[in-house]
Amino acid sequence: MSKPSLRQTILVRSVQKLLDADETVSSVVVMFTRHRWFVPYSVAAAVVLFGVSSASGITSLTNRLVLAVCGLAIAGIATTNYWVLAETNKGLALCRSSRIRQYAKSLERRLPAGTELTMAGSTVITSDWRVDGVMYTLTKRWEATMRRLSTEAANRRD
Numbered sequence: 001m002s003k004p005s006l007r008q009t010i011l012v013r014s015v016q017k018l019l020d021a022d023e024t025v026s027s028v029v030v031m032f033t034r035h036r037w038f039v040p041y042s043v044a045a046a047v048v049l050f051g052v053s054s055a056s057g058i059t060s061l062t063n064r065l066v067l068a069v070c071g072l073a074i075a076g077i078a079t080t081n082y083w084v085l086a087e088t089n090k091g092l093a094l095c096r097s098s099r100i101r102q103y104a105k106s107l108e109r110r111l112p113a114g115t116e117l118t119m120a121g122s123t124v125i126t127s128d129w130r131v132d133g134v135m136y137t138l139t140k141r142w143e144a145t146m147r148r149l150s151t152e153a154a155n156r157r158d
Contacts, residue, residue, distance in 0.1 A: 031136035045075035117150035
């Protein structure tokens with residue numbers, strides 16, 4: 001196995017700090033969920049910023065569109081929650097992650113022993129997984145680890 005990246009090392013250490021002293025992290029997966037009002041909120045923010053920039057006297061259509069896209073992006077970030085699923089020697093733990101950097105901030109809960117990790121869909125860039133009844137999205141960078149966790153969880157149930 002290749003040496004973990006600095007980013008992954010920092011992520012694992014941030015999760016380790018949240019766990020019990022006798023618990024060790026073996027792997028992590030970064031996931032995200034979007035609020036159900038993600039699309040309407042983002043579009044509304046873009047429309048409002050376009051309107052405000054028009055009313056404030058910005059005459060260039062390009063500049064008004066750039067401001068609208070910035071509003072859309074900021075609203076999108078504000079309505080996205082990031083998570084870290086950690087495999088430890090005591091089972092699976094779900095942690096909250098920061099919005100900008102991949103860093104675990106708090107331990108939300110420990111997942112029950114029989115938790116199913118099921119792939120629900122996939123695109124070229126991301127895949128969707130159902131974890132304990134909640135849909136999470138993760139980038140392809142984390143998919144191999146999630147597939148391994150899913151397989152191990154299924155083998156433990158059998």
